Amino acid sequence: MSIxxxxxxxxxxxxxxxxxxxxPEIEYLLDTANEAVEVSRQVEKKRTVLSGRTQINLFFExxxxxxxxxxxxxxxxxxxxxxMAVANSSVKKGxxxxxxxxxxxxxxxxxxxxxxxxxxxxxxxAKKVTCSVVNAGDGAHEHPTQALLDALTIRRRKGRxxxxxxxxxxxxxxxxxxxxxxxxxxxxxxxxxVVAPSTLLPAGIERMGVEVHRDFMxxxxxxxxxxxxxxxxxxxxxxxxxxxxxxxRFHGLDEDKLQRAAPxxxxxxxxxxxxxxxxxxxxxxxxxxxxxxQVEMGVAVRMAVLEALAQHLPK
Amino acid sequence: xxxxxxxxxxxxxxDPVSGQEGRxxxxxxxxxxxxxxxxxxxxALGSEIATIDCAGDVVSPGLIxxxxxxxxxxAERRETIVSASRAAAAGGVTTICVTPDTNPAxxxxxxIDFFVRRARDNGQVRFLPVAALTKGLHGRExxxxxxxxxxxAIAFGNGRHSVSDAQVMRRALTYSRDFxxxxxxxxxxxxLAAAGVMNEGEFASRLGLAGIPRExxxxxxxxxxxxxxxxxxxxxxxxxxxxxxxDVIAQARAAGQAVSCGVSINHLTLxxxxxxxxxxxxxxxxxxxxxxxxxxxxxxxxxxxxxxxxSDHCGQDVEAKRVPFAEAEAGAIGLxxxxxxxxxxxxxxxVSLPVLLRAMTSRPAEILGLPQGRLAKGAxxxxxxxxxxxxxxxxxxxxxxxxxxxxxxxxxxQGRVKMTMVAGLPVHE
Numbered sequence: 001m002s003i004x005x006x007x008x009x010x011x012x013x014x015x016x017x018x019x020x021x022x023x024p025e026i027e028y029l030l031d032t033a034n035e036a037v038e039v040s041r042q043v044e045k046k047r048t049v050l051s052g053r054t055q056i057n058l059f060f061e062x063x064x065x066x067x068x069x070x071x072x073x074x075x076x077x078x079x080x081x082x083x084m085a086v087a088n089s090s091v092k093k094g095x096x097x098x099x100x101x102x103x104x105x106x107x108x109x110x111x112x113x114x115x116x117x118x119x120x121x122x123x124x125x126a127k128k129v130t131c132s133v134v135n136a137g138d139g140a141h142e143h144p145t146q147a148l149l150d151a152l153t154i155r156r157r158k159g160r161x162x163x164x165x166x167x168x169x170x171x172x173x174x175x176x177x178x179x180x181x182x183x184x185x186x187x188x189x190x191x192x193x194v195v196a197p198s199t200l201l202p203a204g205i206e207r208m209g210v211e212v213h214r215d216f217m218x219x220x221x222x223x224x225x226x227x228x229x230x231x232x233x234x235x236x237x238x239x240x241x242x243x244x245x246x247x248x249r250f251h252g253l254d255e256d257k258l259q260r261a262a263p264x265x266x267x268x269x270x271x272x273x274x275x276x277x278x279x280x281x282x283x284x285x286x287x288x289x290x291x292x293x294q295v296e297m298g299v300a301v302r303m304a305v306l307e308a309l310a311q312h313l314p315k
Numbered sequence: 316x317x318x319x320x321x322x323x324x325x326x327x328x329x330d331p332v333s334g335q336e337g338r339x340x341x342x343x344x345x346x347x348x349x350x351x352x353x354x355x356x357x358x359a360l361g362s363e364i365a366t367i368d369c370a371g372d373v374v375s376p377g378l379i380x381x382x383x384x385x386x387x388x389x390a391e392r393r394e395t396i397v398s399a400s401r402a403a404a405a406g407g408v409t410t411i412c413v414t415p416d417t418n419p420a421x422x423x424x425x426x427i428d429f430f431v432r433r434a435r436d437n438g439q440v441r442f443l444p445v446a447a448l449t450k451g452l453h454g455r456e457x458x459x460x461x462x463x464x465x466x467x468a469i470a471f472g473n474g475r476h477s478v479s480d481a482q483v484m485r486r487a488l489t490y491s492r493d494f495x496x497x498x499x500x501x502x503x504x505x506x507l508a509a510a511g512v513m514n515e516g517e518f519a520s521r522l523g524l525a526g527i528p529r530e531x532x533x534x535x536x537x538x539x540x541x542x543x544x545x546x547x548x549x550x551x552x553x554x555x556x557x558x559x560x561x562d563v564i565a566q567a568r569a570a571g572q573a574v575s576c577g578v579s580i581n582h583l584t585l586x587x588x589x590x591x592x593x594x595x596x597x598x599x600x601x602x603x604x605x606x607x608x609x610x611x612x613x614x615x616x617x618x619x620x621x622x623x624x625x626s627d628h629c630g631q632d633v634e635a636k637r638v639p640f641a642e643a644e645a646g647a648i649g650l651x652x653x654x655x656x657x658x659x660x661x662x663x664x665x666v667s668l669p670v671l672l673r674a675m676t677s678r679p680a681e682i683l684g685l686p687q688g689r690l691a692k693g694a695x696x697x698x699x700x701x702x703x704x705x706x707x708x709x710x711x712x713x714x715x716x717x718x719x720x721x722x723x724x725x726x727x728x729q730g731r732v733k734m735t736m737v738a739g740l741p742v743h744e
Contacts, residue, residue: 019521098637118639119523120593139641141523176523203526204517 010308014126014133017142018183026151026184033152033297033304040076040299049307050079053110058084058100059136060116065271065295066136066145070113073302077310079111097121098128105129110313111306114138119176132309140174146270147180149301151188153294154225157266162189167213167220167261169195170229170251170278171240173202177270178229182208195219197251199240216251223261227268228253228278236277244277254280258288266290318739320344322366323700324357326374330690331673340366341374343696346738351690367734369700375672376688377409377440377697377735378654379679381499381577382553382625384646385411385442386717387433388426389418393630394717399650400438401715404743406651407732408626409440409697410679410687415447416474422447422458427466439742440735441697443469443683445499448487454478457487460496469683472499472553475600475645477535479505484539488548497682499551502539502560503601507531512641514587514602522593524640527602529557536560540567543574551682552576554627556601558611561620575682577623578612580653583660585609585722595636595643596720599627616674617666622682624674626653630718648716655728658703662729668703696739703730 010028018026039045055074059067067083074081084104095103097116104112111132114122119139126133137143155161166185172178172194185192186209193211194201206212213219220226231247241247253267267279267289275281284291324340328351340355341348342364357366380403386393403411413430415421421430421444434442446468450456460471471491477500478484484500491498508531513519515526536552540563543550552564555576564576581599586606590597597603615621629646636643649656657675660666680688687695709726711719735743 096634096638116639118641120641121639123593124639139523139639140525173520179521179523202520203515203528204520207517208521 009311013309013312015144015305015309016123016126016133016135018144018147018180018187019142021187023187026148026188029148029301029304029308030152030155032307033148033300034156036300036303037297039303040296045076046078047076048078049310050074050077050110053079053310053313054108055079055081055111055113055306056084056104056109057081057113058086058104058115060086060114061137063115063136065298066115069295069298070134070136070302072299073306076299077303077306079306097125101125101128105131111309132312134305134309137176140176140179142180143176144180145298145301145305146177147184148305149294149297150181150227150268150270151184152297152301153268153290154266156297157290158224161185163191164224165191165193165222166225166227167193167195167223168227168229169216169219169253171200171231171235172196172205172229173200174232174235175229181227182210186210193219193223197241197247217257217260220257220261223265225266225268226253226258226261230270230272231274231278248277252276252278252280253283255282255286258283268294271295320349320364321739322355322360322364323369323374323698324355324360324366325371326369326700327371328352328690329373329375329669329672331376331669331677332689332691334667334669334673336669341690341696341698343698343736343739346696346740348690348692348694348696350692372700372702372733373668374698374700376676376690377699377737378407378675379410379683379685379688380408380626380628380650380653380675381412381623381679381683382579382627383411383413383650384416384629385413386630387417387430392717393632396434396437396442398715398717399628400440402648402650403440404735405715405732407654407699407701407735408650409699409735409737410685411440411442412469412683413442413444414474415445415472416452420447420452420474421445421468422450422452424459424462424466427463427468431467440737445470445472447471448473448498448500449478449483452476454480454483457483457490460491461494464494464496470497470499470551473501475501477501477503477505481538481542485542485546488542488546488550491548492546495549497549497551499553500539501553502532502535504531504535507534511602512598513590514604516587516605518587518590522590529559529604529608532557532601533559533563536563540572540574543567543572544570549573553625554579554601555621556582556604557608558615561611561615565620575622577625578616578621579625579627580649580656581627581647581722582609583612583616583624584656589722593640595638595640596647596722596724598640598643598645599647600645613660613665616660617670621674622678624653624657624671626650628716630716631720632718636720647720647722648714648718649721650716651714652709652721652723652728654701654732655707655730656723658730659728661703696736698736699732700734701730701732705729705731707731
């Protein structure tokens with residue numbers, strides 16, 4: 001890590017989404033992350049790329065794994081990491097997003113990692129601060145580091161992304177993970193299918209370069225990667241699908257249905273999983289599951305992103 | 316009016332009623348148009364009458380804007396009669412219909428009376444209050460249409476919100492007939508629109524924003540047309556945003572119903588892609604639609620399916636717009652840019668100047684039953700002068716509205732108003 005690598009550096013000051021990244025830029029991040037995997041597997045995990053730097057994790061939406069993943073990534077690169085607990089902060093007292101951003105900016109952080117429940121909120125915040133900003137998920141818009149970690153996981157297991165058939169299944173309409181993955185995987189040459197009941201497909205999805213399937217069995221037939229999405233509890237009972245039971249029956253992945261995918265198909269899920277709803281325990285814990293590996297790749301990808309953005313920090 | 320007669324000569328007269336345009340002049344006496352036509356020249360007038368040489372600029376009736384939010388009473392920080400009046404005069408708007416969604420709402424005679432007096436004392440253009448159709452705009456009980464009409468209400472509307480209860484709407488329409496009152500309605504089904512913040516479609520999906528389908532508008536408008544056929548009321552669809560609505564209106568009209576419709580200048584000149592990078596100034600209600608819809612609306616304007624163009628002027632302060640898109644208030648100002656934005660369609664060859672002006676002058680006058688809005692002998696001398704070619708860049712800082720949420724921020728437009736006259740008196744030069 002951080003040894004002299006290819007001349008190509010990462011030209012962006014922020015990482016706000018996958019949209020706007022070129023294929024070489026994505027590959028650069030994946031290559032860097034691949035090296036970071038080894039760093040994390042050593043006893044001595046500490047690096048100095050972000051030594052003396054301050055990273056603030058600003059999460060307006062509760063998150064366990066993404067926030068701790070960013071925290072570990074920052075610490076392994078030597079940064080001082082502060083987690084802002086928004087739930088008991090001035091935001092609760094009516095402070096606007098921009099005021100919060102300007103206030104934090106005045107504390108001179110180098111990088112702010114932001115998650116917000118509104119699409120576009122991270123872009124808005126990035127316009128008001130002088131430091132680098134990483135999008136850790138904004139509304140139903142983008143979750144770029146999740147898509148990168150999924151790509152890294154796939155690439156390490158399959159040796160490539162180009163030419164693979166990836167089925168993204170479940171609540172595509174409300175999923176930022178689905179959007180970022182669609183953009184990244186199509187950019188990298190994969191054939192992407194989205195598989196969902198019609199009520200969970202966003203309008204115009206067929207024009208985003210994907211194949212659309214309403215029938216789960218047809219949707220995952222022959223797929224190399226089956227990527228399951230989490231279904232939020234509040235969408236299960238009557239709002240978008242009639243019941244949890246019906247959803248599990250027609251759109252939940254179990255061992256029988258998995259037979260329809262390619263024989264060496266791999267199963268992914270961004271977590272946290274609803275066991276028995278979108279994914280059966282036997283599949284989630286089975287030999288084809290990459291769910292835990294995704295978590296490991298998450299730390300590596302976030303280290304790569306932080307390092308790439310550090311190139312633009314004032315020396 | 317005890318002012319001396321004055322004549323605008325050497326003008327390019329545009330008569331929206333006949334569609335005729337040509338060189339001529341207008342003679343104004345006692346606030347009324349005494350004479351108009353090619354024969355009104357300096358030579359014909361003689362030396363005793365003061366004249367303004369318009370040097371070939373367009374002279375047309377002043378604009379009548381059927382949908383403007385003025386914050387009096389209750390939201391004076393967003394707009395006042397004084398600021399709206401200045402913006403209107405600068406934009407060539409001489410008559411304003413004010414929406415009833417004030418605080419308190421324009422739903423009782425005392426508030427209407429307050430507004431009429433305030434506007435008389437502080438406004439330079441004509442302000443006509445649209446009273447609430449239902450008490451408190453809650454959509455549950457019909458307002459006192461007879462008394463409100465006597466107090467000065469020009470029509471009845473429900474602000475931004477549709478009356479969702481069909482029985483209430485039916486009774487309001489039925490009752491309105493007894494006073495020959497005009498009912499204006501913004502049709503949008505609240506359940507279909509739900510948490511939507513922009514047009515439903517590919518672009519909303521890419522931005523990860525919840526969409527509002529066109530059907531949210533059409534379903535409600537369809538219902539209204541059934542109720543209009545049932546009751547025989549006079550009905551004006553205030554803001555249509557999709558060609559589906561134009562078909563619904565055209566069908567009702569063909570069946571003999573007294574219905575008309577309006578479109579905002581924004582929906583004629585902008586589309587959903589202008590939202591771009593989550594620009595909250597482009598967040599409108601109804602939402603900006605697909606470019607194909609915009610083109611269909613422009614065609615509807617040219618063919619006469621659309622009666623009226625409004626600014627749908629709605630000031631929102633910085634705090635309401637400097638937030639994430641989904642949390643921002645909807646609305647844009649437009650009094651000052653409506654004419655120039657509309658002239659884009661003329662310059663693009665999509666509609667003629669008389670057709671554009673008809674939708675901003677004589678058609679609203681006919682629907683509202685007003686004497687102004689035409690270049691005719693005896694009509695009130697509400698006149699504007701402008702050069703449709705004159706280019707300018709919209710500088711929000713120089714706009715007269717209190718809030719600066721213009722979707723035409725920094726836009727290059729053509730056609731600045733050089734003079735606005737209300738009842739024969741200049742209110743902007």
